[in-house]
Amino acid sequence: MDAVAGDLTVVSDVAIQPKKPKLLLKNKIRREKKSYLCLHFLLTLILVQPKTCTTGAKVPAVIVFGDSSVDAGNNNHIETLLKSNFHPYGRDFFGGKATGRFSNGRVPTDFMSESFGLRKFVPAYLDPAYNISDFAVGVCFASAGTGYDNVTSDVLSVIPLWKEVKYYKQHQKKLRAHLGVKKANTIISEAVYLISMGTNDFLENYYTLSSRRSQYNITQYQNFLVNIAGSLIKKLYGLGARKLSLGGLPPMGCLPLERTTSFITGNGRKCNAKYNKVARVFNLKLSGLLKRLNAEFPGSKIVFSNPYPILQQIVQNPSSFGFESAAVACCSTGMFEMGYMCNQYNPFTCSDANKYVFWDSFHPTEKTNHIVAKHLFKTVLSKLL
Numbered sequence: 001m002d003a004v005a006g007d008l009t010v011v012s013d014v015a016i017q018p019k020k021p022k023l024l025l026k027n028k029i030r031r032e033k034k035s036y037l038c039l040h041f042l043l044t045l046i047l048v049q050p051k052t053c054t055t056g057a058k059v060p061a062v063i064v065f066g067d068s069s070v071d072a073g074n075n076n077h078i079e080t081l082l083k084s085n086f087h088p089y090g091r092d093f094f095g096g097k098a099t100g101r102f103s104n105g106r107v108p109t110d111f112m113s114e115s116f117g118l119r120k121f122v123p124a125y126l127d128p129a130y131n132i133s134d135f136a137v138g139v140c141f142a143s144a145g146t147g148y149d150n151v152t153s154d155v156l157s158v159i160p161l162w163k164e165v166k167y168y169k170q171h172q173k174k175l176r177a178h179l180g181v182k183k184a185n186t187i188i189s190e191a192v193y194l195i196s197m198g199t200n201d202f203l204e205n206y207y208t209l210s211s212r213r214s215q216y217n218i219t220q221y222q223n224f225l226v227n228i229a230g231s232l233i234k235k236l237y238g239l240g241a242r243k244l245s246l247g248g249l250p251p252m253g254c255l256p257l258e259r260t261t262s263f264i265t266g267n268g269r270k271c272n273a274k275y276n277k278v279a280r281v282f283n284l285k286l287s288g289l290l291k292r293l294n295a296e297f298p299g300s301k302i303v304f305s306n307p308y309p310i311l312q313q314i315v316q317n318p319s320s321f322g323f324e325s326a327a328v329a330c331c332s333t334g335m336f337e338m339g340y341m342c343n344q345y346n347p348f349t350c351s352d353a354n355k356y357v358f359w360d361s362f363h364p365t366e367k368t369n370h371i372v373a374k375h376l377f378k379t380v381l382s383k384l385l
Helices: 021-047 108-115 150-155 161-179 181-190 199-206 211-215 218-238 256-264 273-296 308-316 366-379
Strands: 003-005 008-011 014-016 062-066 138-140 192-196 243-247 301-305
Touching: 062 108, 062 161, 108 192, 108 366, 150 161, 150 199, 161 181, 161 218, 192 218, 199 211, 199 218, 199 273, 218 243, 218 273, 243 273, 273 301, 273 308, 308 366
Parallel strands: 062 138, 062 192, 192 243, 243 301
Antiparallel strands: 003 008, 008 014
C-alpha cells in the first residue's frame, strides 16, 4: 500500500526518509551539469557536421562555368580590369558586400542553388575565404568577360574556358582527398552543372574586333562556338558529369548598351534586331546540339536553359513584372557603365534597383536574375531531379 504523509514517503510498506537540503542541492547541480553537457554535445555535433550535408538538398552540389552572368568573384583574384568588387555592386547582396558579382545582388546561379535546396549563393573557386568543405556543395569557376572562344577571354585578360575546366580538375582532386574517392565520385555524378556564356563572343569579340569576322561569317562563327560547347560537355561528361544545363543567349540586342547606341544614332532606344536574331539562331543551334548529345551519352541528362523568352517578355512589358525601366540601367545612363564605369562616385546610380530590369549596361538586377532563375528552374532545371 502506497501512502504520502507529511515529509514521509512510504513505498511498498518501506519508509524512506526525506533527503537533506545539502544533498538535494548537490543532486540538482549534478542534473543541471549533465543536461548542460548533453546540450553541449548535441551543439558540437551540429557545428562540426561537414558542410557537404545540406538538409533538404535535392542534389549534392552545383558546379558553375561561364562568364559575368554567373561569375561569383573569380575575377577579383586575377590581373584584369574587368572587376566589380566595389560599391555600388553588391549593395543588395548579403551584408551589402561587393563580392565581384556583376549585379546589385545575387546572380541566377545563386538562386538556382537555393532552389536545389543548397546554399543561397555559390562561392568563387579563387576566393581564399572559402575552402574545399565549402566548395563540396557548390563552386563557381566562371570569369566575367570570357566566352567559348579563347580569343574572347584575351580581350580583357580573363580566365579562358579551358582554364575553368583545369580548375575543375583541381577541385576534383581536392574533393577526393577531402571526402574519399567513393563519396566524392557520388557528388561529381549527382551534382548539377550550370553553364552560361556566349554573349561576349558576339558583342565583345565578333562585332567589336576584326579578327574573327575576317575568318568567319556569322553563321560559320555560330557553328564554331556550338562545336566548342559540344566539346565542353563531352569533356565534363568524361570527368563524371551526368546532369548538365547549357544556358542560351539573352536578347542581347536589348541590353542597355545596344539601346543607348541606337538612341545616339537617332533610332530611338530600340533593341538591335540584328543581334537578337543572331541570339535566337544560336539558341536553336545549341538546342539541336543537346538533342544529339543526350542520345550519344548514356545515363546523361542535358537540358537547355534558354533565358531569351522570359527576358524578352520582361523587356517588352516591364511593368507587368513590377519594373519601371528596361531601356536604361540603374547605374546611370546605360551607355558604358560596367565594372569601373559603374562606381560609388557615379552620381546617377538609382536608389532602388528593383525598379530596373538592368543594373549596368550589360547585366540584370538581382530582381531580374531572380525572376529568370525561378522561371528556368520551374520549366527546365527541375527535370534534372
